[in-house]
Amino acid sequence: MAKKILSGTLLDEQVHFSLTEFCQVCSSKTEWVVELVDEGILEPSGGKSSRWSFPGNSVSKAQRARRLQHDLEINLAGVALVLDLLDEIEMLRSRISQEV
């Protein structure tokens, strides 16, 4: 049986979402997204919140933030720190793997 091939959206930096679209994609409240921006977890371009533009890779960042916040009961400042440290570990890991 020939099956249909589904095309999704690749969430890379070529894709951009407005604040409303972003909240829809993440199924989250606007206030929560604004908090993520205030905490520096998400860095949309565009200045004013009505003109914010979120690159595609923000989606998985927001999802990770939500899981950490709920599962481990960390506040957003803590989540921001965890995400920064995880990024750094990831970067160091990939550096090690390039040196083998």
Add this chain to the structure above:
Amino acid sequence: MDYKDYYKIVGVKRDASQQEIKRAYKKLARKFHPDVSKEADAEARFKTLGEAYAVLKDPEKRAAYDELGANWKAGQEFRPPPDWGSGFEFSGSGMHPGDAGAYSDFFESLFGQGMGPQTNTGTQHGFHAHGEDHHAKVLIDLEDAYNGASRAVGLRTPELDKSGHVITKERTLNVKIPKGVRRGQKIRLAGQGSAGHGNGKAGDLYLEIDFRPHRFYRPDGKDVYIDLPLTPWEAALGATVKVPTPDGPVDMKIPAGTSSDQKLRLKGRGIPGSPPGDIYVVAKLTLPPANSDAEKEFYEKMQQELPYNPRGHLED
């Protein structure tokens, strides 16, 4: 169905206080959180841990669980005693349909399906709730990122059937892998997650890209690394060497005086994009063996005729 030793999972004694249980749980939760841990089974362990804690943190459920007795061994075939659970009243909140299958059969046989977790969804409130999002990994070859491809992705989704039992539904989706994808990027398939509740929309499916390990290519972001073994004379005198790339082999110029571990860049030959990544060819100097007499003689001749001290900088 297997018996689960919740005390062992949380790592506490059977007579541990609620405080001790909480502390032990929190420590392990941080360790095995799937967003933090790199262990392959982190997600499964985190789920089991959550289940164990859901029972042990609740004095009523814990007492009911203790009622089963301490003689069960983890993994032992288990059937709840017929009179078990009478006299206990559970006050757990109702389970959202999207959480079906979040806990084990063992848990559900004890506490029923209505006692499930309120997990990390956070978006399930109200009657017209969004279906749950699903996440899965898709393993592709590096070549797929160069050319684009379509891949069959097998998914196993727990769902509730008409009578409210959890069944695992298997389905296969053919998904287009766009050209230029990198490790860790996600493809969002809107509406391919769990069905919504009431008038709520279906959830989405997120596929995370990962590369199958390759014999010699090591992708890093947009760039690709490859080790290139060289002879001493190729490195010293310079040479033109054939180097494989996912786009096909290229002739690469090795400059005279190349040293080991030196990186040579093939600009724009990495994963496609705007701008595309690069390939880094890492020179690896190798020595011909000195086994035969003739080979040894040749090395001795070099020793005499090439005054060379690689350890000059270690001397006073």
